[in-house]
Amino acid sequence: MALSRMDDLYRQVILDHSDNPHHHGELPDATNNIELKNPTCGDVLKLDLNIEDGVIKDAAFSGYGCTISQASASMMTDAVIGKTTDDAEQMVQTFSNMIIGEDVDTDSLEDAAVLEGVSKFPARIKCATLAWKALHKAMNKEESE
Amino acid sequence: MDNNDFPILHQKVNDEDLVYLDNAATTQKPKQVVEAMEKFYYNDNANVHRGVHTLAERSTEQFEAAREKVRKFINAKSNKEIIFTKGTTDSLNMIAQSYGENIHEGDEIVISIMEHHSNLIPWQQLAIKKHATLRYIGLTDDGELDMAEAKKLINDKTKIVSVAQVSNVLGVINPVKKLAELAHAHGAVMVVDGAQSAPHMPIDVQALDCDFFAFSGHKMLSETGIGVLYGKEELLNDMTPVEYGGEMIEFVKKYDTTWNDLPWKFEAGTPNIAGAISLGYAIDYLNEIGMQKIFDYEQQIVDYVLPKLLAIDDLEVYGPTDPTKHTAVISFNLKGLHPHDLATGLDMEGVAVRAGHHCAQPLMTYLGLSATARASFYFYNTLADADKLVEAIKATKEFFKHGTI
Numbered sequence: 001m002a003l004s005r006m007d008d009l010y011r012q013v014i015l016d017h018s019d020n021p022h023h024h025g026e027l028p029d030a031t032n033n034i035e036l037k038n039p040t041c042g043d044v045l046k047l048d049l050n051i052e053d054g055v056i057k058d059a060a061f062s063g064y065g066c067t068i069s070q071a072s073a074s075m076m077t078d079a080v081i082g083k084t085t086d087d088a089e090q091m092v093q094t095f096s097n098m099i100i101g102e103d104v105d106t107d108s109l110e111d112a113a114v115l116e117g118v119s120k121f122p123a124r125i126k127c128a129t130l131a132w133k134a135l136h137k138a139m140n141k142e143e144s145e
Numbered sequence: 146m147d148n149n150d151f152p153i154l155h156q157k158v159n160d161e162d163l164v165y166l167d168n169a170a171t172t173q174k175p176k177q178v179v180e181a182m183e184k185f186y187y188n189d190n191a192n193v194h195r196g197v198h199t200l201a202e203r204s205t206e207q208f209e210a211a212r213e214k215v216r217k218f219i220n221a222k223s224n225k226e227i228i229f230t231k232g233t234t235d236s237l238n239m240i241a242q243s244y245g246e247n248i249h250e251g252d253e254i255v256i257s258i259m260e261h262h263s264n265l266i267p268w269q270q271l272a273i274k275k276h277a278t279l280r281y282i283g284l285t286d287d288g289e290l291d292m293a294e295a296k297k298l299i300n301d302k303t304k305i306v307s308v309a310q311v312s313n314v315l316g317v318i319n320p321v322k323k324l325a326e327l328a329h330a331h332g333a334v335m336v337v338d339g340a341q342s343a344p345h346m347p348i349d350v351q352a353l354d355c356d357f358f359a360f361s362g363h364k365m366l367s368e369t370g371i372g373v374l375y376g377k378e379e380l381l382n383d384m385t386p387v388e389y390g391g392e393m394i395e396f397v398k399k400y401d402t403t404w405n406d407l408p409w410k411f412e413a414g415t416p417n418i419a420g421a422i423s424l425g426y427a428i429d430y431l432n433e434i435g436m437q438k439i440f441d442y443e444q445q446i447v448d449y450v451l452p453k454l455l456a457i458d459d460l461e462v463y464g465p466t467d468p469t470k471h472t473a474v475i476s477f478n479l480k481g482l483h484p485h486d487l488a489t490g491l492d493m494e495g496v497a498v499r500a501g502h503h504c505a506q507p508l509m510t511y512l513g514l515s516a517t518a519r520a521s522f523y524f525y526n527t528l529a530d531a532d533k534l535v536e537a538i539k540a541t542k543e544f545f546k547h548g549t550i
């Protein structure tokens with residue numbers, strides 16, 4: 001049955017992350033934050049970052065969205081905590097390339113690398129990229145409001 | 146009913162037979178309409194109303210014949226009342242901009258909470274611009290328009306009432322004729338968004354006694370980029386054009402212009418000629434079946450599928466649970482699962498539905514939702530399609546319960 005193709009998209013790791021998201025919540029003393037909406041589906045993602053001396057000390061996300069967008073945010077926060085903003089910027093690029101099906105070295109992305117399968121589901125690419133887009137925007141914001 | 150005229154429906158997606166249930170977004174086109182378009186472009190294409198040559202005459206004749214078909218389709222009194230537009234959105238914006246000139250500070254505009262953004266934002270922005278007040282009719286517990294509230298909201302300050310005849314989310318039919326009576330009793334005009342009704346049921350604008358009626362060709366077998374604005378002649382006569390340019394003028398002097406007659410006064414520039422003609426052919430196709438027959442057939446589908454959906458554990462279905470009050474537009478959510486995930490699951494099973502806020506964010510907020518999945522049927526769908534939907538929902542539910550199949 002064709003539903004078996006779903007396994008490419010909803011790998012077990014992805015379902016685990018969306019069922020039990022890591023770093024879910026808010027950072028009261030965030031240095032950088034952003035709220036992004038996905039206008040096509042009405043999903044909302046809030047991302048808080050704590051950046052000190054160019055290093056992402058902590059990250060947390062909240063809002064609501066589909067399995068893919070929630071899992072992606074959980075994996076993204078896992079991967080970028082402890083990284084310099086330059087490295088994180090590099091990871092944003094790696095993720096964007098991976099998700100459109102380009103052949104890139106995805107080791108730095110940790111769990112987030114399994115989202116590679118999303119490239120075969122064009123309608124869902126935006127769900128996967130929302131968290132990384134939020135990261136990019138939050139890091140490039142001068143200071144939090 | 147027959148779907149052999151729709152080649153697109155006979156294909157596999159993701160190795161499954163396609164079941165197209167996104168008709169509220171747009172419908173598929175029968176061979177008869179596509180072939181008529183081809184014939185027009187290969188034989189008769191020319192600009193309308195401005196040439197004396199033979200092709201110009203042919204295309205003008207077909208363009209105006211399409212207008213006559215539309216007039217009959219909604220039983221308007223006169224062709225002057227049928228304005229070709231880009232679609233429902235365009236039609237509603239035109240009314241808000243042009244008739245909206247009659248709105249002044251302190252006036253009130255009444256719409257409902259279930260409106261599509263295209264029947265909401267034009268009024269919201271008009272209210273802001275004119276310092277008027279926008280009021281919303283809410284819903285009953287069963288997801289129907291709260292007519293008791295409507296009676297309270299519509300008063301002598303009300304200048305415009307604008308409501309969809311059928312909701313593109315809840316599938317309810319709204320009593321627009323009663324609303325028109327209420328509006329008229331207080332000297333207001335009644336605007337009907339017919340995007341989801343005109344394709345599925347007989348429409349008689351005179352019986353409804355609405356002042357304006359808007360609908361889209363692409364939701365009723367025709368092309369995108371063509372739609373209709375119906376308006377009562379006496380109202381249209383007093384309204385100023387929204388767009389200026391070719392075709393819509395009578396005489397242009399250096400510092401002054403007089404307008405063409407209705408309906409051309411509101412059709413500036415070269416119109417979507419082929420689109421209008423295709424709408425004419427789409428209407429022929431629908432009339433061949435009969436609009437009442439289409440309505441009755443779709444009701445049979447609802448009678449059949451709605452109870453089956455309601456019986457699925459963890460499936461929330463929105464709008465009336467009584468099939469006789471529900472058209473074949475059905476929104477639902479699986480508890481704990483985002484509708485995008487559900488829609489992807491259904492797509493893998495060949496079933497095309499929409500997931501999202503359906504351009505009705507205030508309604509989503511009102512219902513406490515961020516999004517829903519929505520299946521919408523047309524006359525070419527079958528009871529077997531309904532079964533496939535139900536099975537695919539169950540399979541998707543199982544998939545997410547176990548993380549695999």
Ligand SMILES: Cc1ncc(COP(=O)(O)O)c(C=O)c1O
Pocket residue numbers: 169170231232233234235261263264309311312313338340341361504
């Ligand atoms: C109730 C309703 N109103 C208005 C519209 C807008 O129609 P269109 O996009 O064709 O202008 C739609 C279509 O989605 C609709 O369902």
